[in-house]
Amino acid sequence: MENLERIIAECPFFAGLDPVFLNLVVGCASNVRFDAGSYIFKEGAPADTFYLLREGKVALEIVAPPRKPLIVSTLDQGEILGWSWLLPPYVWKFHAHAVQNIRAIALDGKCLRTKCDANHDLGYEVLKRFVQIIEQRLDATRLQLLDVYAVA
Amino acid sequence: MMTGMTMAGQELSQPMTPAPYLVREVAKETPDTFTLLLQPENGGAASSSVNPADHKLFEPGQFSMVWVFGVGELPISISGDPAKQDRLVYTVRSVGKATHALVSQNVGAGIGVRGPFGTGWPVDEARGQDLVIVAGGIGLAPLRPVIYHVLSHRQEYDRLVLLYGARSPRDLLYRKELATWARQRDTQVLITVDYGGLSWRHHVGVVTTLFKYARLRPTRSVAMLCGPEIMMRFVARDLEAHGLARNQIYLSMERNMKCAVGFCGHCQYGPHFICKDGPVFRYDQIAPLMDKYEL
Numbered sequence: 001m002e003n004l005e006r007i008i009a010e011c012p013f014f015a016g017l018d019p020v021f022l023n024l025v026v027g028c029a030s031n032v033r034f035d036a037g038s039y040i041f042k043e044g045a046p047a048d049t050f051y052l053l054r055e056g057k058v059a060l061e062i063v064a065p066p067r068k069p070l071i072v073s074t075l076d077q078g079e080i081l082g083w084s085w086l087l088p089p090y091v092w093k094f095h096a097h098a099v100q101n102i103r104a105i106a107l108d109g110k111c112l113r114t115k116c117d118a119n120h121d122l123g124y125e126v127l128k129r130f131v132q133i134i135e136q137r138l139d140a141t142r143l144q145l146l147d148v149y150a151v152a
Numbered sequence: 153m154m155t156g157m158t159m160a161g162q163e164l165s166q167p168m169t170p171a172p173y174l175v176r177e178v179a180k181e182t183p184d185t186f187t188l189l190l191q192p193e194n195g196g197a198a199s200s201s202v203n204p205a206d207h208k209l210f211e212p213g214q215f216s217m218v219w220v221f222g223v224g225e226l227p228i229s230i231s232g233d234p235a236k237q238d239r240l241v242y243t244v245r246s247v248g249k250a251t252h253a254l255v256s257q258n259v260g261a262g263i264g265v266r267g268p269f270g271t272g273w274p275v276d277e278a279r280g281q282d283l284v285i286v287a288g289g290i291g292l293a294p295l296r297p298v299i300y301h302v303l304s305h306r307q308e309y310d311r312l313v314l315l316y317g318a319r320s321p322r323d324l325l326y327r328k329e330l331a332t333w334a335r336q337r338d339t340q341v342l343i344t345v346d347y348g349g350l351s352w353r354h355h356v357g358v359v360t361t362l363f364k365y366a367r368l369r370p371t372r373s374v375a376m377l378c379g380p381e382i383m384m385r386f387v388a389r390d391l392e393a394h395g396l397a398r399n400q401i402y403l404s405m406e407r408n409m410k411c412a413v414g415f416c417g418h419c420q421y422g423p424h425f426i427c428k429d430g431p432v433f434r435y436d437q438i439a440p441l442m443d444k445y446e447l
Binding site for chain 2: 057059060061068069070071072073074076078079097099140143144146147148149150151
C-alpha cells in the first residue's frame with residue numbers, strides 16, 4: 001500500500017492533492033497488468049474503473065461498420081485512461097486495446113465515486129483534474145476534426 | 153534578361169531564366185505524393201540560377217520555381233540533401249493540373265528550374281542547441297534538408313527531436329528514413345496520425361499531443377515548423393506554453409509565389425513577401441498576422 005501511495009502521489013494527475021485525500025484515493029487502487037494484444041475494456045461494458053498508465057501504450061478503438069475499426073487516439077505512460085466511470089450510465093464508449101504490455105494502477109470508480117459523494121472537497125479535486133484532461137482531449141479532437149492535412 | 157538587380161546584398165544573375173534539368177528518378181512516397189530527382193541537362197554540377205558563384209547549391213528551407221514546359225511553373229521546396237551538389241530533389245503532392253503534370257514526368261524528361269529563392273532554416277544559429285522539428289503532412293519535405301544537414305554535422309548540434317504528424321499511416325513521407333533517423337544517437341522521432349488502422353503501432357492524435365512525450369529543453373532549443381498553417385499556429389502556441397520564446401521558433405509559410413523575387417506581389421503577406429522575406433520566418437515576425445482572416 002505504501003508503494004501504491006508513492007506511485008499515485010508521483011503521478012502528475014494527482015500532483016498537489018491533500019495527503020488525506022490521497023489516502024482516500026489509494027484505498028480504491030490496485031496494481032494491474034495487461035498483455036500486449038489484450039483488451040482492457042470494450043465498448044458497451046460497464047465502466048467501473050480508470051487507470052493510471054505506468055508503462056506501455058493503449059489504443060482507443062472505435063468500431064464503425066462497414067469500415068474497419070479505427071484507432072482514434074493513443075495513450076502512453078503517465079496518462080489517464082477512462083472517464084466513463086464518472087458519469088451515468090457508466091458504460092465504456094470505446095475499446096481500449098493494449099498495444100504493448102501494460103502496467104497500470106487501476107482505480108475502482110465505484111469506490112471513488114462513493115468517497116467523492118461523501119466528501120465533496122475530494123469530489124471537487126477529482127473533478128477538477130478530470131475536467132483538465134477532458135479539455136485537453138476535446139482540444140485535440142477539434143484539431144483532428146479540422147482534418148488539417150486534407151487538400152485545401 | 154534581368155541584370156543589375158540585387159537581393160540580400162547579392163547581385164542576381166538570371167532569376168527569371170530557368171536552367172535546363174532532366175528528370176532522373178520519380179519515386180512514389182504516398183498515393184498522391186512523389187519525389188523527383190533532377191540533374192542538370194549538361195551533366196555537370198547543379199548550380200544556382202540566382203547566384204552561380206555561390207558554392208552552395210541551396211540552403212535548407214529554400215525553394216525553386218519549377219517549370220513544366222507547356223503547363224506552368226510551380227514554387228516547390230527543395231527536399232534533398234544540401235551536401236549533394238549534383239542534384240535537386242523535390243517532393244510534390246499532386247493536387248492540380250501543374251503538380252499532376254510534374255509528378256507524371258517520365259525519367260529523361262526536360263524540366264526548367266529557377267532559383268533557389270527565399271530564406272532558409274537557421275541551421276547556423278541553431279548550432280550547439282537542440283533542434284525541435286515539427287512537421288505535418290508534406291511539411292516534412294522542406295525540413296528534410298535540415299535533418300540531413302544535422303545528421304552529417306552531428307557534433308555541431310545537441311539533441312534532434314522530430315515530431316511528425318500525418319493524416320493516416322499511408323500518408324507518411326520517407327518511411328524508411330524515419331526509421332533510420334530514429335536509430336541515430338541523441339535523436340528522438342515521434343510519429344502520429346489523425347487516425348490509424350489496428351496494425352498501427354505509433355501514436356494516434358494531432359501532432360501537438362506529441363509534446364508530452366518529447367524530451368524538450370526549452371531554454372536551449374530552436375524549433376522549426378512546417379505544415380498546414382493552422383497546425384503551425386497551434387504548435388507555436390504549445391511551444392510557447394512549454395517555455396520557448398517566439399524568437400526561438402521558425403515557420404515556413406506558403407502562398408501563391410509567381411515571380412519569386414518580390415516584384416509581382418502575388419505572395420504578399422502583410423508587410424512581407426513570402427518569396428523573398430520568407431518562406432522561413434521567425435515566429436515573432438509573423439505571429440500577429442497568423443490569426444488574420446484572408447491574409
